[in-house]
Amino acid sequence: MxxxxxxxxxxxxxxxxxxxxxxxxxxxxxxxxxxxxxxxxxxxxxxxxxxxxxxxxxxxxxxxxxxxxxxxxxxxxxxxxxxxxxxxxxxxxxxxxxxxxxxxxxxxxxxxxxxxxxxxxxxxxxxxxxxxxxxxxxxxxxxxxxxxxxxxxxxxxxxxxxxxxxxxxxxxxxxxxxxxxxxxxxxxxxxCAATPGFIVPRIQALAMNEAARMVGEGVASAEEIDKAIRYGFGFRFAVLGLLEFIDWGGGDILYYASRYLEGALHSDRYRAPEVIEKNMAEGRIGLRSGAGFLDYSGLDVAAYREQRLGALVDMLRHHKLARPPVVD
Missing domain, CATH: 3.40.50.720 (NAD(P)-binding Rossmann-like Domain)
Incomplete structure (x- = not known):
């Protein structure tokens, strides 16, 4: 064509x-x-x-x-x-x-x-x-x-x-x-497969509803929640994909954090899906084990980490948040 x-x-x-x-x-x-x-x-x-x-x-x-x-x-x-x-x-x-x-x-x-x-x-x-x-x-x-x-x-x-x-x-x-x-x-x-919500709408619906829920519960003001999203949640995920981020920290961390939130907030919406437990049982917890949702075998992990950190530094510069050190 x-x-x-x-x-x-x-x-x-x-x-x-x-x-x-x-x-x-x-x-x-x-x-x-x-x-x-x-x-x-x-x-x-x-x-x-x-x-x-x-x-x-x-x-x-x-x-x-x-x-x-x-x-x-x-x-x-x-x-x-x-x-x-x-x-x-x-x-x-x-x-x-x-x-x-x-x-x-x-x-x-x-x-x-x-x-x-x-x-x-x-x-x-x-x-x-x-x-x-x-x-x-x-x-x-x-x-x-x-x-x-x-x-x-x-x-x-x-x-x-x-x-x-x-x-x-x-x-x-x-x-x-x-x-x-x-x-x-x-x-x-x-x-992606033909499924309701595709990828982004399905994920963002959960995130948007949770943000609205936190306003309703008085967790924080709309302004503070949006600031947290811009400079924390969105900041990281502009560089690291969600599944890559799970691997970065470790699927085991997500599993235990999910269990705590499910109990503390009395809601199964925080329950980790079966695939997290399956990965843990198979030893696929992320960077530390060489595989998680992604395969890191043969990867120069130190260079990979530095590249991702460099991208985060670029984001800091973009938002004019990169400051020189104070050296006395």
Whole structure:
């Protein structure tokens, strides 16, 4: 496929606009296709709104130093909004389609079915749903082997991660093609099973609910909890992955800490999962044993630790928290 082939977004809402910015920024022409039949005046209003938001986004990226003003004007020429009755003509010349309509199963199935009949047989079609499983939608798609889910995190044009969730019918080569294309525009794709919540929404739902619960319990103010997240929780996990962090300290530490919290707070939501106990029984407790969730065999552990600590120092500098020593 052409590295700068045409990309279509079904829907011109927030997700479609974010994806349009991401692909246009990487040099691809992008068309957001309206899914509703509108009067000419109604469509003109949607078009002004969508293109106006994208233009404002490029202006913001210019102020943030990611674009020159002249670049923003050129990128705007790569983005278009098309009315619903031109859908098939637009899709006939596209290499990749993202569906970004509201989270209504029947509506998504209707839109995906129509799009799958209009595109070429080898065109990848991806839903961007954040809640609906790919196999609940794939039955509506002609040639479902080229269909999968691509969950972007907002703002889609800035956050690198895209969670790819193949369905039972998805061809492995389709997953690889989409990964390659996303990497080509600067994204970091990860592949996960078709399961509710994917990866990030599932983890962040637990963390957000716990933060809200602590406010409700009077543990700390919202401001103090958010400060703790920015400079403790988020600070570390911007460098170390969650499972890597378990290995860093040791799975046994998590196990015993979980047991204490479960008892002290009288809630099984803190209970360690079986995989933690299984790893301990097998001696896979992390860096100290050479393996945990990750394999550290053959790794220069001292160099690895220093590299990660160096990344944390870079974070300190970024937040202007790195201070010189006081030497008397």
């Amino acid at each position: 052409s590295p700068r082939g045409h990309v279509a977004c079904l829907g011109a809402g927030r997700m479609g606009r974010g994806i349009a910015v991401a692909f246009a920024y990487a040099g691809h022409p992008v068309t957001m296709i309206d899914i509703k039949q509108r009067t000419p005046d109604e469509f003109a209003r949607l078009q002004r709104e969508a293109l106006g938001e994208i233009e404002a986004t490029f202006a913001t990226l210019t102020r943030l130093g990611l674009l020159q003003a002249t670049d923003a004007a050129k990128l705007m020429r790569k983005v278009a909004v098309a009315p619903a009755d031109t859908r098939d003509g637009v899709l006939a010349h596209t290499m990749l389609v993202f569906e970004g309509v509201p989270e209504i199963v029947d509506l998504k199935r209707e839109v995906l079915a129509a799009a799958s009949r209009a595109v070429a047989s080898d065109v990848i079609i991806a839903s961007t749903t954040s809640t609906i499983l790919v196999d609940d939608l794939s039955g509506a798609v002609e040639r479902p082997e080229r269909f999968l889910n691509a969950h972007w995190l907002n703002p889609a044009y800035l956050i690198p991660l895209v969670e790819i969730s193949p369905g039972l019918a998805t061809g492995p080569e389709v997953t690889e093609r989409l990964k390659t294309l996303l990497e080509g525009i600067g994204k970091v794709p990860v592949v």
